[in-house]
Structure formats: C-alpha cells, structure tokens
Amino acid sequence: MKLDDLPTPCLVLERPILQRNLDAMAQAVARHGVALRPHMKTAKSIDVARLALATPQARPSGITVSTLAEAEYFVGHGITDVLYAVGITPQKLEQVAKLNVAGASVMVITDDPEVASIIAAQPHPPRVLVEVDTGEHRGGVAPEDPALLDIAARLGQTLAGVITHAGHSYAGRSAQQMADIAEIERSGAVRAAERLTAAGLPCPIVSMGSSPTALHAANLDGVTEVRAGVYMLGDLFQAEIGTHGLGDIAVTVLASVIGHRPSQGQIVIDAGGIALSKDRSTEAAPHDWGFGLMLDLHGQRSFGHALVKRAYQEHGMVDLDPKLPAPDLPIGAKVRIAPNHICMTAAAHDRYFVVDGSDTVTAIWPRVNGW
C-alpha cells in the first residue's frame, strides 16, 4: 500500500523521525542519570510506547498516561507500570483498583486533602504522588504550602512521592529560557520532597517534566524521573519554541485536494477542523502557522509558505505561497499537513499509517482515543 492509495484524511507517521526523536530525548535524559517515564498522551499507541521504552540509556521506568482509557489499554498490552497524571477523583478509584488487583501498578496523583484521606481508606489503594505547583498554576500545592505535609500525611502507606509539571515552559522561546524554567521546576519538586523527608515521610519518587524542560534542563539533581510526550511526534508549536526543528515532525495529516480557488490564491483540502483540530497555539508564537503547514506527498516543503488559514468541519482552506507559481495539484492530489499541536490533531484519528522513508505503508498502528 502506498501513501497515494490511502483514504483521506489520515495520519502518516514517519518511523525514522520518531526513532530520531526518541533517541534525542533518551540522550538528553541520560545526561542526568534519571529515569524517563514517557507520556503516552500524545502518541496513544502501544507500538510507539514499545519503541519509547526501548531506550535503555534513559532507564525507562514505565509510562505516563492522561486518561484511564489509556491506562487500561497499555496495561492490557503488558505495560503495567503506569502513572495516571491527571488529578484523581474518588469515583475513578474503583477503575484503578481493578487494574491493580489484576497485577498492574497504576499510580495516581492528588493535591487535595479530602481525596488523600479517601484514597488511604480504600481496600485496594493505589500508590499516590502529591501534585506540586512549580509555576504553571494548573494543579498542585506550592512546595512551601502547609497543605503539602497534610496531604502527604493523610496518604499514609500510599504515599509514593511528588510530581510537578512545568507546563509554563511552553511560554519559553529559547533553550536558555527552557533551562531556567526547568530549574524552577526541579528545585520546586526537590524542595517539596525535602519537606516530606524532613517530616519523616517517604518520598521515593520525584517526578517532573515536559518535553521542553526534559530536553533543556541543565541539572536534575534530586529528581528521580522525567516525563515527556510530545517530543516523540513533534509539531509546529514545539518547533517554534525550539524543542526540535521543522524536520523533526514525525506525524502529518495526509489530505486530498478537493477544490481550487485561483482567484483567492487558495486550494481546498479535505482536512478541516476535525482532522487538524482547531488548536491555534502558534498564534502566540513568533510564527503563526495557522491550522498547519502544507507539505507535499513526500513530506517535503515544496509549496513554500502554504498555510491552512481557515478550518471548517471537513474543509481546510490553504493560502498558497504567493511567491511561488501555483502548484500542479489536481482534485484528488495528496498533500500532507504538519500540525500545529499534535496532541490535539492526532486525537481525531484512530490509527497511524507508518512509513519508513518511502511512500510505502509498512504498518498500521492503532491509537486509544476517548476516555
């Protein structure tokens, strides 16, 4: 099967780029001697997870997930060491317990004293990390917050450590800025861990991470594991903030040309707001890539600066590069769209069509979407 034969829109995954991204992260993490816990929220694929774990120099310790559907899927495929890194609710504990009673080790996180007490009172409680806020202000208690010790104490035997996520690293625009944020993230997590230890509470795990801080951190002293996910596949936003280059985007959306608007300098493709997502994260970046950058069937930038500027449900309107002659793209011709934010884009698709540096599809890898 060739790319040109695939139904559109669909996801194309370039395995050599994926492998290069995995190797780069493994090397970055190996510098520090900490364990990598790949976050599968982006790829949502057992095939990708197996490759991400096959980097011994990064001492991968298991995986991170963003939904219980992912947890069930990966446990079902034999990956039992799983961290569910979204604040747990009491109602979700039964689902976690089922996995753990069956032999998995699914850890959860909380920043709430009441929830901590509820977890500790469960017949089959999971291990728990206390969520620490090191500046993102999305979840977690501050490292110096008195609540930190209260939550940890309530967790009792279920306490397994602390976790933080410097999602505000995405506001960074240079390697130095990322390194600075990584240091805030590291020092905050370590400070929280020190407070637990000083209070006589166990803290075997000190978990931090985001792709930018994992790659750019200068020092990870005191940290035991790093989480990152988007680095595997990459996207235009990550390229903008310097996590990788434009050529390191491993997943694109294959689309067909379905219309010509020569008077508007546009073509129409069958990848719209669902296939690409409505994510506009590059809007605030140095370069605004619209809803995505149009590449040719081979993933090359033959069309210059051709951006998806409008995204209807199933129609994408591509502004062609006015500096180039109009490309020869009859109705039905295939193009590929580099995504703005791959976590969002991939979520609409149930599989990857995998290629290895040619137009031949060598594998189809399913994804676990939903909840």
Next chain:
Amino acid sequence: MKLDDLPTPCLVLERPILQRNLDAMAQAVARHGVALRPHMKTAKSIDVARLALATPQARPSGITVSTLAEAEYFVGHGITDVLYAVGITPQKLEQVAKLNVAGASVMVITDDPEVASIIAAQPHPPRVLVEVDTGEHRGGVAPEDPALLDIAARLGQTLAGVITHAGHSYAGRSAQQMADIAEIERSGAVRAAERLTAAGLPCPIVSMGSSPTALHAANLDGVTEVRAGVYMLGDLFQAEIGTHGLGDIAVTVLASVIGHRPSQGQIVIDAGGIALSKDRSTEAAPHDWGFGLMLDLHGQRSFGHALVKRAYQEHGMVDLDPKLPAPDLPIGAKVRIAPNHICMTAAAHDRYFVVDGSDTVTAIWPRVNGW
C-alpha cells in the same frame, strides 16, 4: 444509571430539547413547502437521524453527510438517500459506487470540470449536484460563471441539480441579516438552476442550507430542499447568532471537578481541549464564551457566568463567577459544559448518554466519528 454515575468526560443529550429543536426546524421549513434534508455531520447518530426524519411536515427527503464514513454508517442502518456534501475526488468514487451498487442512492457534489468528466465515465456513476458559490467562497462556481454549464454538460446523465451553502450566514448577527443572506443563497442557487434549465440541462434538485438560513429564510421559491444540521443539538455560537436560545442547547459535556484554585478564583475540570475541542468561534461573537459555559449537573445555570477559560489536553480551567459565592463543588462533583461549537466538541466522543428531563440515563446512542 444516573448522570452522577457516568465516567467523565462524556456527552449528555437531552432528548426533549433535541425534539423541540427538530420540531422548530420542521415548522420553519414547512412554511415554504420544501423538503428538509437533515445534515448528520453534527449528530452523527442513527438514533438522531431517525428522529430528524420523523417530521413529516418537513417532507424529509433523505440525509446529508460530511464524510464517507457517515455515508456507509447511515446506509448500513437503512437510510439510503444520502447526499455527501463535500467536493468529491475521483479516488473516492469507488467507495460511493459500492454503496450504490448495493442499493443505496448516494449523491455527490463537484465544482470541477475534470472531475465531472471522470464521474460521467464511471461504470456506476452516482448522481451529482454542481456546487454553486453564493458568497461563502469555500467551494463552488458562481451562478453566472461559464464553468457552471461546462461542468453540468460534462456530467451528462449523472447531473441531478445544484447545491449551495451560505456558510457566511454565520457572520450574521440578527434574524434580518440571516434572512438577507438566505435570500442571496436562494437567488444564487435558483439562478444557477435557471441557467441549466435554459441550456436544456436537467435540474430536478436545488439544494441550499445552513441552520441559520433554513430557520430565517423569508422565501424559498425555486428551492427544492434545505439542508441543516447544527440546529438539532445547538451550541453557544448558534445561541450568539440567534439560531436558538441558550436553553435550546441539547448536548453538553459532563465533567468532574478535579481541582480547586481558590486563590485564582478557579476550579479545574477533567474536560479539556480534547473533550471540549479548541474551537473558539464565540471569540468573534458579541459574547465570548471561552471554551464553554459551566452548568450544574442538571444542566441549569447555577454558577452564573462560569467559563472554561483555558483548555489543556485533559484539564479545563473554569473561571468562577466573582459575583457569586464559591460553589460547593468537592473533587469528583459533576458539572456540565455547554459547548462553543457542538460539531467540533461532539467529534471527540463516541456516544451520547441520553436523558429525558431527569438525571436518569434512558439510552446510549453511538456516534460515527472519523473517516
């Protein structure tokens, strides 16, 4: 099963509101004596389709779909009169032919002369509508464009009429503006049809539509059918532009509270950018609803003006209404989010949990997502 027992995030569909919306559209269309061809791109559900077709006063003529996955799904469930209303590519004709050879009547659309010739040369060509541009400038040829007759003539026996979509009605902000755009849409489609007829070409179908123009059109003379989809479920954007009221939103996202940020006046919910979509269409509307409006478990507006202001992949940050006391929402409490743009929001979910004016789930209706 009660709403409070459901795993979150998920979609809740209020059947009485859906039925009210279906009845309102049926009445609006019945005024004109034209047929309604419900667009299933929003609901993507056979259960909703059956209700949408059970409005005899609107003389429903079949359905509209936005993907071939929808076409296959609805044909497989016995709805054989289907219009695939996204520009066809030659590569997709085989899939359409398979459905038609098996007894369906799937129509397609084109605005391209080459494609018209290719269709006419097929062993099992579908019936085809020529796409006419009445101002949206997304697809179609202008009613006066010489290409219109060229395309129609090339289609030969496969020509079934003309189709237009006044998607620019979404820029309207009042019933009068919608009616004005509806008249541009109607007159353009009818003019195109007149040109075909004057040239001796058949034009049995004159299809127009969008939820706003279908509801607000003052006159549909010369039109044979109207398409509309989002009216069934409704959303904040449609409420903003006056298609319906806030109380007419039939589908909401059920979410759990997973965090408290009292110092920020926020709570965190487990519905983020995937569960809600990153659609920001209300940004340009009179009222910007962020990524959605938070309602209580019963769908009531108990929290005032509480908006999802940030949407991470699986986290939504809700700005609480500063004019109201902080609501009693412990971790795990359920809320519902009225969506910005239901076509986008629903696309991430594989089913509806249906309620009938109470908290009891009375049915689960699957959706057909993807391509």
